[in-house]
Amino acid sequence: MNCQKYQENLPHTIDSGGNAEEEAHLQSCTECASVVQDLKYIANQAKLLLPMHDPSPRVWQNIQSSLRNEGLISEGRTSLMAQKTISQVPSSSSKAFSARAKSWTPLGWAIGLAAVVLLGVVLVNYHPTPTQPEVAQNSAAGQAQVVADQELIGQVSKQQPAMRATYEDSLKSVNAYIVDAKKTVEDNPEDSAAQRQLMDAYDQKAMLYEMATVRSLQ
Amino acid sequence: MTQAKKLIAPGLTEAEAIERAKSGDAEAFEALYAFHKRRVYSLCLRMTGNTAQAEDFTQDAFMQLYRKIGTFRGESAFSTWLHRMAVNVVLMQLRKKGLPEISLDEMLEPLHEDGPRRDIGARDNVLAGSVDRVNLERAIADLPPGYRIVFTLHDVEGYEHNEIAEMMGCSIGNSKSQLHKARLKLRDLLKLRRAEKANRR
Amino acid sequence: MNRHHLKTALGVVALSATLLGSTLALPLPNDTRKQTFNLAPGGSVSIVNGGGSVTLHPSTGRQVVITATRYSDKVEIDFTNTPEARRVEARTHVLSAKSTSDESRVDYDVAVPAGISIVVNTSTAPITIENVDGDFSFSSDAGQITVRNAANSFVHVHSLTAPVSLSNLTGVHAEIMSSGGSVQMVSVTGPKVKVSTTSGDITYQGDCSGGGAYSLVTHSGAINVTLPETASVDLSAQSVSGSVINDFPFRERSHNTFVPTPGRSFAGTSHSGSSSVELQSFSGRIRVKQQ
Numbered sequence A: 001m002n003c004q005k006y007q008e009n010l011p012h013t014i015d016s017g018g019n020a021e022e023e024a025h026l027q028s029c030t031e032c033a034s035v036v037q038d039l040k041y042i043a044n045q046a047k048l049l050l051p052m053h054d055p056s057p058r059v060w061q062n063i064q065s066s067l068r069n070e071g072l073i074s075e076g077r078t079s080l081m082a083q084k085t086i087s088q089v090p091s092s093s094s095k096a097f098s099a100r101a102k103s104w105t106p107l108g109w110a111i112g113l114a115a116v117v118l119l120g121v122v123l124v125n126y127h128p129t130p131t132q133p134e135v136a137q138n139s140a141a142g143q144a145q146v147v148a149d150q151e152l153i154g155q156v157s158k159q160q161p162a163m164r165a166t167y168e169d170s171l172k173s174v175n176a177y178i179v180d181a182k183k184t185v186e187d188n189p190e191d192s193a194a195q196r197q198l199m200d201a202y203d204q205k206a207m208l209y210e211m212a213t214v215r216s217l218q
Numbered sequence B: 001m002t003q004a005k006k007l008i009a010p011g012l013t014e015a016e017a018i019e020r021a022k023s024g025d026a027e028a029f030e031a032l033y034a035f036h037k038r039r040v041y042s043l044c045l046r047m048t049g050n051t052a053q054a055e056d057f058t059q060d061a062f063m064q065l066y067r068k069i070g071t072f073r074g075e076s077a078f079s080t081w082l083h084r085m086a087v088n089v090v091l092m093q094l095r096k097k098g099l100p101e102i103s104l105d106e107m108l109e110p111l112h113e114d115g116p117r118r119d120i121g122a123r124d125n126v127l128a129g130s131v132d133r134v135n136l137e138r139a140i141a142d143l144p145p146g147y148r149i150v151f152t153l154h155d156v157e158g159y160e161h162n163e164i165a166e167m168m169g170c171s172i173g174n175s176k177s178q179l180h181k182a183r184l185k186l187r188d189l190l191k192l193r194r195a196e197k198a199n200r201r
Numbered sequence C: 001m002n003r004h005h006l007k008t009a010l011g012v013v014a015l016s017a018t019l020l021g022s023t024l025a026l027p028l029p030n031d032t033r034k035q036t037f038n039l040a041p042g043g044s045v046s047i048v049n050g051g052g053s054v055t056l057h058p059s060t061g062r063q064v065v066i067t068a069t070r071y072s073d074k075v076e077i078d079f080t081n082t083p084e085a086r087r088v089e090a091r092t093h094v095l096s097a098k099s100t101s102d103e104s105r106v107d108y109d110v111a112v113p114a115g116i117s118i119v120v121n122t123s124t125a126p127i128t129i130e131n132v133d134g135d136f137s138f139s140s141d142a143g144q145i146t147v148r149n150a151a152n153s154f155v156h157v158h159s160l161t162a163p164v165s166l167s168n169l170t171g172v173h174a175e176i177m178s179s180g181g182s183v184q185m186v187s188v189t190g191p192k193v194k195v196s197t198t199s200g201d202i203t204y205q206g207d208c209s210g211g212g213a214y215s216l217v218t219h220s221g222a223i224n225v226t227l228p229e230t231a232s233v234d235l236s237a238q239s240v241s242g243s244v245i246n247d248f249p250f251r252e253r254s255h256n257t258f259v260p261t262p263g264r265s266f267a268g269t270s271h272s273g274s275s276s277v278e279l280q281s282f283s284g285r286i287r288v289k290q291q
């Protein structure tokens, strides 16, 4: 087995492993080993890529007008949609959703979103840290969120120390916002305005994470 | 959280939104759009490497969704179904525009000659730890179209070679070899960027 | 590795370089570099900067002209464009983490055509755009963001503590999010204006009649809305623990989700009530008055 032969067959063996002869070559050849290491690294990094960008609001405008042009939705519906916020949840004018609020579990949903925020950070900060096992063991979303916040601040102080205090203050404020908004929703489970405010609070937190992450990659 | 109970907006599970969108409820459709737009757009953007095209294809994919949601029977997760539809939209549109075939000439020198350069030192020469998300995204955008699509589908989106072969109308072996070439090309691009950066300092 | 291998490796580098488009680095400190690109229709311009400034204004034709000034050799400026010129990017690289904010600042002056998408990311550099219509996505930690004189544009803003100022925008789709920065709007109208802050104050001044949906939401910031007598709006205001003060002559009406409580919530209509205005705070004071 020489390098040429080994690499010719690599497209078929890299993800599944080769035969004994190929494995032996890989063990003994530093050049092929570094190729394989790089390619696997690239494949692994690709798995960590997150969908970070939203489409322009223009896209939704175009979908709406196409649906209207094709007669798929009526004018009345469209204007109702146009009045609502695009990327957010249905606004208070949307009675249809509030009417179904019986089955709504605001906390469950909120934790789900918190988990999404957390997941985003864990995936982006792929550098393994000693705190990682703690996160995995402690499944309580609140605790995990505290750890995620600490990691975020740690990352900010490393990458842009001048902004540390600002991020700390902002995190504190937004966490207070979330606590207040959650409480309001628990007290008034049917209040769609309160629900929307809770979503806004989570969006604010997601923005902080996104900004810190984007900035640190620059 | 099971799929049936997955909430995509306060008071609205994904399953409810799908049922209501099937009966033409525009608000439910909007909620589905709001929840899935980012993933679908990112998929289109990575496959095309072009924001204007990605926006067009995102629009097409959701138009298709609106028309075809009645045929969704829940055999797979809704997101899987939707993403597959988006992939097909992108592939169909790119074919219409004449998706540039990858010629064999594009293969560089025999693979081995592009191997590591010992003069730089083995440890610095591997990529591990040196690539951030922005660099990788940029390098993917700079790939030739055919490579970019196969790489996005397999390594980013997690499709299997048999699925890619079916969607792209090629053999499984072809999918594997395109993916391999894509990864090699990315390795070149990433090393080049790193070398440029080092030279400037 | 022998010489033959090295030559091939360099060949690969050269080939890859052509694939990447042009990448230029500035040679000298304290210098200004100007570069012109012909942007393809539907293209985008992206600027990434730390401190300094980013100022955008209209260009002629499809040209993008980027003028970048740096003040030390501790920073580098990259101009990149894709081969089909669909994307033009300018990016500041700070070479030493120890450089001072004066040393690492870069001022960008960018002339852009109308109707393109513009993405700007900064840490402390203010972002200013004037007299350009397009699709804007601006994000800054602490640099003031200013958008003036635009029609039918999309304006997306993310700010940490950066103040945001929007004025003279018609037909706008605006989505503004700020954690602690204030958001000030003067004569900003369009189908959709959504502003959300955690602690930043929100000020709206102008006639928002004309069928739009305006939503201003905050946790602890103050919301101040000043409308001319002619404003035709359907307004609701609600604060959980702050106060709501209305001095505008609305016809009070009932609200579909809350019972108006004096001092805490309010709903009213003026003229035909063509635009909807929703104000919501947790502890911030909400005030609506007549101009």
Ligand SMILES: [Zn+2]
Pocket (backbone or CB within 6 Å): A002, A003, A004, A006, A025, A029, A030, A031, A032, A033
């Ligand atoms: Zn070998």
